[in-house]
Each structure stands twice: as C-alpha cells, then as structure tokens.
Amino acid sequence: MPDPILQTRGLNAHYGDFQALYDVELEVGEGEVLAIIGANGAGKTTLMRSITGLLTNGAAQIHYRGQDISRLRADEVAELGLAMVPEGRQLFPSLSVKENLMIGAQVGRAGPWDLKAVYDLFPILEERKDQASTSLSGGQQQMVAIGRALMANPDLILFDEISLGLAPIIIKDIYEALPGIIGEGMSAIIVEQDITKALSVSSRVYCLQEGRVSLESASETVSREDISRAYFGIE
C-alpha cells in the first residue's frame, strides 16, 4: 500500500449540537481511487466538507501528505492540491461556462489541465463556452463542474455524488470517461449512492452509516451482503 495522500484519524464533525461524524478513520493512497458509499444523511457530504476545509474540525484529525490540514481554510486546502466536484454541481450562475472553468484555475497550479484539455475531453463545452452555465442540461453542467475541478490540476480530486439527478445514459458516459480523467498520478475519492458505479472505478471502498465507518474493503472482493449490512446498519 503506497503512502497515504490523505489520512483521517478520529475525525469528529459537529453542526452545532448535532454530531455528524464519529471517529472516522480512513486513508487514500497515492494514485488510488477510493469509493465512499452510504445512505442519505450518513455523513458523506459532511466528510467531504471536513476534508476540503469548508467545515472546521478539531486539530490533528486530517492529514494531507503528512501535513495537518484540519484547521486550514478551504482556500488554503485548495492551494495544497485538493479539488472537489461538489454535490449538485453548484456552478456559479453569474459566470459563463468558460468563466466557470477559468475560475477553477484560480489556484494557479501547474499541470496538464487547461482550457484546451478540458474542451478536448468535453467538446460540447467549447460549443457553449459563452453561455450562462445554468442554461446547460444536467449532464453538461456536471461536465463543467468536473472540468472546473480539473482546471486546478489537483493531486486529490473529490467527486461528491456526481450521478445525482442525471439520466442513466449520461451517468454511464461520465463513468466511462472517469478513468481517463483521473489519469496517471491523480488520487480520487468518489462519493456515491450508485454503488455499482462506485465499485466499478475504485480499488477500495468505505461505507458510512450514521456518521461511522461501517465497512472497509477492496472493491473487487466486497460482497452484496456485506454492503447491505454496512449500508443499513443491520447487525
């Protein structure tokens, strides 16, 4: 197992009085694709928000390449090379398609992804580059969101529920493109409700259930029963 690019130790997260994550321990290896599955409200998005710095946690709970990032602001975390494709796309309505992509490059990190590379990957975006991003279809918006994250040339990219609200054929296309997107050297976390898709592109999987890790396994070998038990919390 290569050295972990991301590691959480005893990660707790609260919204006011409500605790959403309990002692979550997980690891993402360099160049690995990790899947995180779980029901609604299990804590998947809270976990993503904690990792990216949108939610502040106690000290020493999240390490990125050995550095404690628990207390960093989201923009500081982004500069270290983490990018996220947020749940629900969350494109900037005031920005055109092209501007959404360009703002992804705001961190100014060097790498293979630039406007041309994103247009090569998703040609439809070049056709619509000056349109308001919100005038695109769901699938196209997802492409913009993915492109926006890639423009940051991240070392670790987080995909938060990218199949949500999309037609099956679009989901199929995106997941077929995913291995090419993640490419060599990039690490990824894929948060999904679509378990089959998540397992198909990942090497390992964690399952969250009511804020706790209920399963950790290799994606290839995990059984349906194990997943059902872990997903629903049935003993």
Place this chain on the structure above:
Amino acid sequence: MEWLNAIVQGTLLGGLYALFAAGLSLIFGVMRLVNIAHGDLIVLAAYLGLTVTTATGMHPMAALVIVVPAMALIGYALQRGLLNQTLGDDILPPLLVTFGLSVIIQNGLLEVYTADPQTLNAGSLETASVAVGGVTLGILPLLTFGIAIAVIWGLQWTFYHTALGRAFRAVSDNQDIAQLMGLNRRHIFGLAMALALGVTAIAGILLGIRTSFDPSIGGGRLIFGFEAVIIGGLGNLWGTLIGGVILGVAQTIGAKIDPGWQVLAGHIAFLVILAVRPNGLFPRVSG
C-alpha cells in the same frame, strides 16, 4: 428654454449622484452589505482632499492621486478589520455596526475639522462653462458626468473582463464553492470594499469642489445614492446612472418651482417610482 436648462443641469447632477451610488451598488452586489456609513465616507474623502490640498497646495483634482489610494486602503482595512465580522444571515449586525460607524465618522470629523462649512478650491474649474445651443454647461458638471460614465464603464469592465471581477461574481454567487477555488473570501471582500471606497473618494472630491460640505451632510448623500440605486434597479450599474439622472432632474425641476423644494422633489420622485416600479426601472437582482 429655462426648463430645458433645468433638465440639462439635472442630468449632469445625476452624474454626481451616480458616483455616490456606484460604491453602494458594488458592495451590495458582491457581499449583500448596505453600508449606512457610505455617505459619511464620501464626506471623509472630501475632508481628506481638503487636508491634502491645504498641506500641499495641489489642485483638488490632482489630489485624487493621493486620496483615492488612501480611501482604498481605508476600505480594505475597514472590511477586514470590522465589516467582515458582521457578514452572515442576520441583517442586524451589518446595519447596526455601520450605523455606529456613521456616528463615529461624523463626530470624528467634527472633532478634527469643526462644524464650519468647507470647500475645495478648484480655481477656474468651478465657474468655467461652455455655451451649447441656448444652454450654458458648466465644465465641472460636464466633467463630473464624464467621470461617472468612465467609472461605471471601468467597474463593468472589471466585473466582466478580469479575474478579479470573476472572483467578485463567484464569491457573491456562492461563498463556499468560491473558497474551494482557492479564493480567500475575506481578502476578496476587502478588495471589493477598497474598490468601492476608491470610487467614493472620486465622488467626495467632486462633491467638495461643487458645494460646501460639513460633517453632517453624510446622511443626505447616502440617501441620494440609495435613491439612485433603487430608481435605477438593483444590480445594474448603468441603471444606477439613469437613476441618478432621474433624481437629478427631479431635483432641479423642483428647485425651479421653488428653491426650497429641491430635495423634497427628489424624494417624491423616488417614492413615486417605488410605488409603481418597486424593483426599479432596470433591475437585475431582487433586493
């Protein structure tokens, strides 16, 4: 003919009001903050101009070179030091804090400069005029109007053609996701306020040349800027220019009927527009 003259003068006056309003509009657009101290900051800029011109003997327009960066710096510090803490879902903190700020600035100016009316001496610029048709156009009002157009054009250009403008729009759309893009929202807000106060500085200097000023007139300037924004429609800078013009024309026509009615006529025009077009004439966002 005299009515035409009044309309022309009112239109040019609208340029000054648009400058009052531009900073207000920018800040509301980027961070949904309405700064009650905005008018007092315009007056502060005029007083800074006064200090600079009396200390150096510069022409007030030349003093812009010092006053604009100074006010921009003040804006950045103000935003990061104080106003960023008030931002959030509750409308009370920014309102009450900027109200307190208004009281502090007004009385601070009173302490330092006293209540005596002051004016910025711009020499021949104040009275120079040119005759066009049958109408006499003052050079200063023409210049002010031209500057207003240039400033608004510049702000639009910044918003839609620069990385900074992209950042402003992104942060205003979605603070969280903007941060994921590596944008430090506290810094961005600081820059927005710096830009707004830079514009305010220009407004203040032009105000100071045009009329006499004292620490108490801030509230009135805030109201004029606010009225121009509402008449023009929220979120639209060119609309704000038109709003300023409508306000200016209403005021000069009112003054023509009776000099004591100038300001009241403007308020009434504002209320009428509020009654029939609550979102203003060219709205882009809802308040």
Place this chain on the structure above:
Amino acid sequence: MNLQDYSVSRSSKAARIAAILAAIGLLVLIAAPWWAGRADMRLMGELFLYLSLATLWNLMAGYAGLVSVGQQAYVGFGGYMLFALTMLGGLHPLVAIAAAGVLGALISIPVAVLIFRLRGAYFAIGTWVIAEVFRLSFAQISALGGGSGSSLPVAIVKSLASGRAMREALSYWLALGAAVLVVTAVYLFLRSRQGLALTAIRDNELAAGSLGIDIWRTKFIVYVVTSAFTAMIGALIFLQKLRISPDAAFSVNDWTAFVIFIVVIGGIGTIEGPIIGTLVFFALRETLADLGTTYLIVLGVVAIVVMLKAPKGIWGVIRSRYDLQLFPLGYRVKHIGQSKEN
C-alpha cells in the same frame, strides 16, 4: 420518565419576585412629585419617554425584524400634531395627544404600503427617506413656524393645569404612564397569539410562513401600532419641551441613534433589554455628556463592540448566565418533587 412528574408554567420564582418589586417601585415612582426635585423629575420623565421609544423600536426590530432608522418621522409627526391640534384646532392638549396617536396610525398606513416594498437595509434607508420627507414637508408649513418652528402658546400650556408645580407633576405622570402603558402593552401583545406568531417569524421566517402565519400582515400591524404609539410619545415629548422645530422634531440623533444605542446595549429582542439600556444610557449621559462629540464617538464604539461581541446585549448576557426571565414569555418545564427548577 413519567409525564406526571413534570409541570409546565409561564413564570418562575424570579419573575414573581420581580413583579412584586416592580409594583413597589411603581408606587414609589408615582409618588415622585412629593419626594423628588424639579430637575430629577424632568430627568426621570425624559427617561420614561426614551424607555417607551426604545421598547417600541425593539418590538419592531427585535421581534418583527423591521429595522427602522426613521422612527423620528413619527416622533416629529406626533409633536407637530400636538401643536397643530392645540394651536390651530383648539383641542385640549391631552385630547391632542390621543388624536396624534390615531393620526400617526392613519398616516403610517400608506407609508407602510410604500416602504414594505423594500427589504432589509434598504427598508431601513427607506424609513429614513420618509422621515426626511416629513421634515421637509413640515418645514413648509408657515402656520406651524416653517423652518424655524414655534413655541407652544402660554394659554395652551396653562390649560393643562394652572400651577407650575401641578403642570410638572402632570408631565411627569404622563411620561410614567406612557412608559408603563407601552411596556405592558408590548408584554401582553407578545404573550398573545399574534405575539407568538411574531416570535415565530423572528426565529425563522421561512418556517413561520409554511405554518400559515401571514407574515406581511403581522409586520404591517406591528408597524402601524408602533408608529401610532411613537406619535403619541412624540406629542408628549414636545409637550414637555414646549417648543418645536423641524430639525428638533425629526432629529436622527435624538430619536433614532440614541434609541438604537439603548436597545442594542440593553438587549435586542427582549422586554428587559430596553429597560436596562435606558438606565445605562442615562448613566453614561450624566457622566459623559460634557465631552460633546467624544461622548457620541464613545456611544458608537460601545454599540459596535456590543453588537460584535455580545449581540444579545447586557440582558442577553445576564439571561444566558442565570437563565433569568423577568417578563415571563416562554414556558418552563419543572420537575415536580425536586427542590430546584431546571
């Protein structure tokens, strides 16, 4: 856990004690013309009027979410109505005060229809514009002194009471009565169903709307009622001052800045807050007012610091530390059989 072990009540021991103390205090205050000097009575009268204004502003801003920086419109309006109705209409001052309230309510209706089109801070500035319109309009009325104002004629002053001591006592009792009336009315209103609706709106407007509470109408009623009472207080204020002018009647500093300061420092959104705030404000004024502009700068700084560090004001701090509520508005759950309340 057995439900019979718990009781739900409105008041606490502290509230009951406070009520008794308040009743005693009220008797002492009523007797003031017999134990207090003229200057002290004037000061207390002013205090009661500011307390009334603050309680009213707090109802609008702290409960209905309508932050106005233009209540001076109604203070001045009430004052001018007093002068107009007595000088030009021949009404007795006390009748004029009541009429000022009614007229204040009437004029606030079209005003509300207009400015309710604005939200948040824009609403606030809108209220300021209205106040300016009032000020500029009244300055045009020469029968009331135009721009320089007028004094209340001696005959009208004497119609209140023939002796000066009696007049001053009457002024004082009117102010005290107004404060008691306003605080009681606000307290009872907040305990009522409309009041509950208001608190729901304050806490979560979206949720309140989904419960079927008509938000616009509730806010509208609060605005009209507050303006009516504010106008009456304005009439009382200028009955005390005996002289009115547009700048004094519609002064932002006197009738808005100070009132906001009182409510913010005391504790916005509570009934106890304005009471504490008024006491603090007057204590500060008596000690610092000689410093002129510095005093106002200090006020501004204190207001900002309180807003940022202790947004619930002095009473908010006390309430959370000691779980105290002197004007019982919530409900308390008590475990019967235990010696302590929780």
